[in-house]
Amino acid sequence: MSELVLKTENMSKTYTLGKRNVRALSNLNLEVKRGEFIAIMGPSGSGKTTLLNVLGCIDKPTSGKVLLDNIDVAGMPESQLYKIRRNKIGFVFQTFNLLPYLNARENVELPMENIGKSKAERSARAKELLAMVGLSGREEHRPQRLSAGEQQRVAIARALANDPAIILADEPTGNLDSKNKQEIVKLLANLNINHGTTIIVVTHDGQVAAHTERLLLLSDGKISKEKQGLHLARKLICPYCGGKLHAANEICSSCGKVAITKKKPPVAAAVETGK
Amino acid sequence: MLQKPVSHKETRISQEMNYMGIAKRAFRNISRRKIRALLVVIALGFSMAIMISIPAGIAANQQATQNLTSNLSGTITQTEASINQTLTQIDVSLTPSAPSGFGFSRGDFTSGQFGGGGNFNFTPGQFGGGFMPGEFGGGAFGGGRSSPMNESVYTDINSSLSGVAAVAPILQVSEGHNVTTTMFGRSMTRLVADYVIEGVPLNSSLIDNYPILPSNLTAGRNLQVGDSGVVLLSENNSAYFGAGVGGAVTILGQNFDVIGIHGTSGVSDRTTLYMSLSDAQALTNNTGYITRLMVFADSSGDTTSVASAISALHTELDVVTSQQRLSQLQQVQATYTSQLQTAQATMDQTQNQALEEIVVAVAATSLIVLFVMLYTVRERTKEIGTLKAIGFSNLNVMGQFMLEGILLSLLAGVVGVAIGTVAAPFLSSVLLPTMSPFGNSGFSTPLGASGASTSAIVVDPQLMLIAFGASILLGALGSLYPAWRASRTRPAEAMRYE
Numbered sequence: 154m155s156e157l158v159l160k161t162e163n164m165s166k167t168y169t170l171g172k173r174n175v176r177a178l179s180n181l182n183l184e185v186k187r188g189e190f191i192a193i194m195g196p197s198g199s200g201k202t203t204l205l206n207v208l209g210c211i212d213k214p215t216s217g218k219v220l221l222d223n224i225d226v227a228g229m230p231e232s233q234l235y236k237i238r239r240n241k242i243g244f245v246f247q248t249f250n251l252l253p254y255l256n257a258r259e260n261v262e263l264p265m266e267n268i269g270k271s272k273a274e275r276s277a278r279a280k281e282l283l284a285m286v287g288l289s290g291r292e293e294h295r296p297q298r299l300s301a302g303e304q305q306r307v308a309i310a311r312a313l314a315n316d317p318a319i320i321l322a323d324e325p326t327g328n329l330d331s332k333n334k335q336e337i338v339k340l341l342a343n344l345n346i347n348h349g350t351t352i353i354v355v356t357h358d359g360q361v362a363a364h365t366e367r368l369l370l371l372s373d374g375k376i377s378k379e380k381q382g383l384h385l386a387r388k389l390i391c392p393y394c395g396g397k398l399h400a401a402n403e404i405c406s407s408c409g410k411v412a413i414t415k416k417k418p419p420v421a422a423a424v425e426t427g428k
Numbered sequence: 429m430l431q432k433p434v435s436h437k438e439t440r441i442s443q444e445m446n447y448m449g450i451a452k453r454a455f456r457n458i459s460r461r462k463i464r465a466l467l468v469v470i471a472l473g474f475s476m477a478i479m480i481s482i483p484a485g486i487a488a489n490q491q492a493t494q495n496l497t498s499n500l501s502g503t504i505t506q507t508e509a510s511i512n513q514t515l516t517q518i519d520v521s522l523t524p525s526a527p528s529g530f531g532f533s534r535g536d537f538t539s540g541q542f543g544g545g546g547n548f549n550f551t552p553g554q555f556g557g558g559f560m561p562g563e564f565g566g567g568a569f570g571g572g573r574s575s576p577m578n579e580s581v582y583t584d585i586n587s588s589l590s591g592v593a594a595v596a597p598i599l600q601v602s603e604g605h606n607v608t609t610t611m612f613g614r615s616m617t618r619l620v621a622d623y624v625i626e627g628v629p630l631n632s633s634l635i636d637n638y639p640i641l642p643s644n645l646t647a648g649r650n651l652q653v654g655d656s657g658v659v660l661l662s663e664n665n666s667a668y669f670g671a672g673v674g675g676a677v678t679i680l681g682q683n684f685d686v687i688g689i690h691g692t693s694g695v696s697d698r699t700t701l702y703m704s705l706s707d708a709q710a711l712t713n714n715t716g717y718i719t720r721l722m723v724f725a726d727s728s729g730d731t732t733s734v735a736s737a738i739s740a741l742h743t744e745l746d747v748v749t750s751q752q753r754l755s756q757l758q759q760v761q762a763t764y765t766s767q768l769q770t771a772q773a774t775m776d777q778t779q780n781q782a783l784e785e786i787v788v789a790v791a792a793t794s795l796i797v798l799f800v801m802l803y804t805v806r807e808r809t810k811e812i813g814t815l816k817a818i819g820f821s822n823l824n825v826m827g828q829f830m831l832e833g834i835l836l837s838l839l840a841g842v843v844g845v846a847i848g849t850v851a852a853p854f855l856s857s858v859l860l861p862t863m864s865p866f867g868n869s870g871f872s873t874p875l876g877a878s879g880a881s882t883s884a885i886v887v888d889p890q891l892m893l894i895a896f897g898a899s900i901l902l903g904a905l906g907s908l909y910p911a912w913r914a915s916r917t918r919p920a921e922a923m924r925y926e
Contacts, residue, residue, distance in 0.1 A: 202923060211817050211919035231822065238919070239819020250814040250922055254456040264818045266446040311818065323923060 157220075158318050158351050159185035159208060164217030164227070166203055166374075177203040178214070179374040185319070185353065190345040192362035193355045195371030201355045202323060204371065208353065209321045210238050222318050239264055243312025245322035249304040251296040257283060257307045258292040264314040282310035286340060302333030309340060313350070320344075320352045326361055338364050450824065454832040457804075458839075468800050469840045472899075475793040476844020477855060480895045482782045484848070484887045485856025486775075493771060504761050511750050511757065514639055515728040516593070518735050519748045520585070521720035522575045576717035581742055585721060589737050591730040596640045596722040599627035599705055601712045603680070623665050624700040625679065627708020627718075630655055638724055641702060648673035648688030651702055659684040660702040663691060668699075680711055785859055790902060793837070797906025801833045805914040812914050813921030826915035833907020834900055841899025848895070849887045 166178040177200045185191060195201050206212035207219060210226050219227045226237055238244075243264075251260045261279035270278070283292050286306040296304050305325060312320050322341070326334040342364045344350040354361060362368050370378035458465045582597040604621040628640050632653045635641055641650055642660070651660050659677065661669065666689050669677040675686050684703065709715045725734045731749040738747045748756075805812070815825055848855070 206920050206923065209817070211922070235816065235819055235821045238817060242819075244817050244922070246814070246922060248810075250810065250817075252453070252811060252814070254453070254460045259452075263449075263815070263820075266449045267819075267821070267824060272448075315819070 156187045157184055158187045158189075158222060159183070160218075160220040161208075161214075162218040162220070164207065164214045164219060166200075166207060166212070167215045177374050178207065180217070181375060183369070183376065185351060187318075187351055188345070188349045189351055189367060190342065190365045191353045191367045191369060192365040193353060193369045193371055194357065194359075194362055195377075199371040200374040201371050203374075205321050205323050205353070205355050208319075209242050209244060210234050239268070240315050241318045243314070243317040243320040245305070245308050245312050245320060245325045247324035247327040249296070249301070249308045249328070251304055251307055251311075253296050256293045256295050257288060257299065257310075260296070260307055261310045261314055264311060268315065278314065279310070282313050283307070285313075285344075286310045300333065301329050302336055305329065305333070305337050306340065309337075309344075313344075318351065320350055322352065322354045324356055325354060326356065326358055334358070334360070446824075447827075450828045450831055453828055454835050457832055458835055464800075465836065465839070468796065468836060469843050472793055472796055472837060472840030473843030473847055475789040475796070476841050476895055476899060477848035477851060478789040478859065479786055479793075479898065480845060480848040480887055480891050481852035481855040482786055482859055483891060484852045485859070486779060486782055487888075488856075489775065489778075493768075493775070497768060500764055504757060504764075507757055508754065511754050514724075515750050516725045516731060517750050518723040518725060518731055518738065519720060519753070520581075520723055520738055520745050522577050522744060522746065576714055576719050577745075579716050579718055581745070582718060582721055584741060585723060585738055588741070589734065591726050591734045591737075592723060593726045594634055594638055594724045596629055596634050596638060596724075597705065597718040598629075598640070598720050598722060599625075599708045599712070599714055599717065600700075600719045601625045601627075601708070601714070621699055623668060623679075625708050625712065626700050626702050627705040628702055629705045638722070640722060642690035644691040646689050646691045648686070650688055650690075651704065655687070655704055656707055657684055658687045658703065660688045660690055661686055662698055662700055663689055664698050665701045682711055782859070790898070793840070793899075793902045794906040797833050797837055797903055798910065800836065801829060801907045801910035802913070804832070805829060805910045805917075808914075809917055809921045810924050812917040813919050813924065816917060816919035817922040822915040825917070826911045829911035829914045830904060830907050833911065834903035837899045837903025837906065838896065840903075841896050844899070845887070845892050845895050849892075852887050 161181055161183045163180045163182065164178060165176065165180055168175045168177055181204065193201050193204065203212065207214050214227050217227065218225050221237065221241055226234065229237065252263070258276065258279045261282055262275040265275045265278060280292055283289065286309055288303060288306055288310070291299065291303065299307065325341070326337050329337060338361050341352055341354065345352050354365060356362055366381065368380040369376050579597060582595060585592065586595040602621040602624045604619045606617050607620045608617045628651065630651055630653050635651070635653070646663065659679070666672055671677045671686050673686055673688060676683050677686060709717065723734065723738065725731045731751065735747045735749045738745060812825055
């Protein structure tokens, strides 16, 4: 299990905003082994989303290499890149991004549409995946008839459709209430543990990070800190400095910031985390 | 694809597009916003309807003009031939008391018929005063009429004038029914002749030497000296009465045996039935009366002098030589030709205008598709980004949006054809200028409005097919740019948080 799925070499990404050059990622080196479950945290503007976009082949690095299953995708033209996205990568979005006019099964079938699978094959695979995420019997429901948590499950099933090398999730629990958040995090952890799915999650949420086995802290476009084996420790991690959070109020023990998102009142967080 | 994929997904990768998937999404997207789709389809549908009703209107009008032209030119040619055959003939009847027109007081409308020897009182204004192409040559052409005159006139002319070879007294009486038509808010009553009774003197010196009976028999025999109680029907009469040779017909309550059927080479003959003069006089209560005289001069050079002698003898009479008739006919022809030219010019102008209108409709359709699809693409940026992020190619995305535009436009095409088929006469009368194909005669005919009810505006199937084709083409044209824009959407748009 030490095979590399993803590797970046001195990867940089510079945006041009007017006359100013903004360096979103600078000489970033990252290695992801098959079967890893990684959380990326960091303050706003630290380059988390840019990193995820570049890794997911929906944005191109300005310099450096991105090796996905040993293929350098950094300089690949769009005419080939879409196939990489289709076959190697599974995206999970914060806002689920299901097509509202397609039902759950049809949404899961979408990535399989152009790979030469028959209708029956696609349908069978979609049902299998929906069962895996616990949505048996809801295959024909359209997104508006599903709860937020269920929608995200459909999105995860869709991401898994083409058996990708890696799942990239951007704030997958950002739009979910605490109960659904727990379920999604458990689902991802379960996929990782039982199916060996390689997952990278960008999150603000320490609880999510706590389920992963490796935490990368990003600041100013660089990996500033890295921690291993977090899920074993079951500790809460500060999204700003990677320090330990107080379990009851989620205040960081080293930097003193309140780590919880604004939406959630501390009391609820305390109830949730106090088990 | 007999080969089974060995193990991994790569072997299955195919670049082909899944058209079913694209079509399904395009269709669902249209039905997702029903009100919008409905409004767009109705707006587009009207453009389409305009596109198909204008050509339909023009085609109908061209057809009407063509009918008119061919009918009239046929009539003129035939009449000319029959006049030329009888150059020595002079027609004598009572001068019409009033200009011809509508509103006959009695049922004895006597048609001034071409070739039959009636009056040719054509003036441009009167010409076409309500005629319709179908009626041309049907007997009511022109509309000059004569009143019965005393038979003594015949005796006078026959016995006292030199240069006269023969005189045939004729009684001609029309039997018909009044027809009231309402056109453009005006109600008009006119007599439509069912048949015309022509009483001919069955005198061997006349019927053997002069063309007073029809010569082109299609069945039976012609009238002979001494015939009584028998009629010679035209083909039209035969159909009207439902009787053929050997049968019997009832005319004004009396029975007649049908002895023959004549063809319709002489224009006037179409509704004319022939019988002996005495039968006709008795039948129509006109004993001692005739409606016209056919005077035959010794030679064609004498006709002018004979005509003036007749006029001098009976000033109340209207005397027309064949030369005069010929020149009158030529006048009619000239008038008609110039009016036709005017009509043609108007038609050309109309077609140009119609072309402009069609271009506007076409442009409007494309623009509507363009704006609607641009809006759709903008609105669905995130969705498009998502599709691209999960591995859809540019071509695939473009295909979906093109198809959506085409589908919308095709729906509009169906609606447009439906509207157009129903509303073509109305639309074309609104969209095409009113024109009067024959000068200030009678009433003007809106070019589109079914050529005064003769050639109906029909959207033919070919035009419908063209409309469907056009809607596909315009849909594709209008959605080309929006679809291209959609295909260029960055996949990172999927990350947009709304």
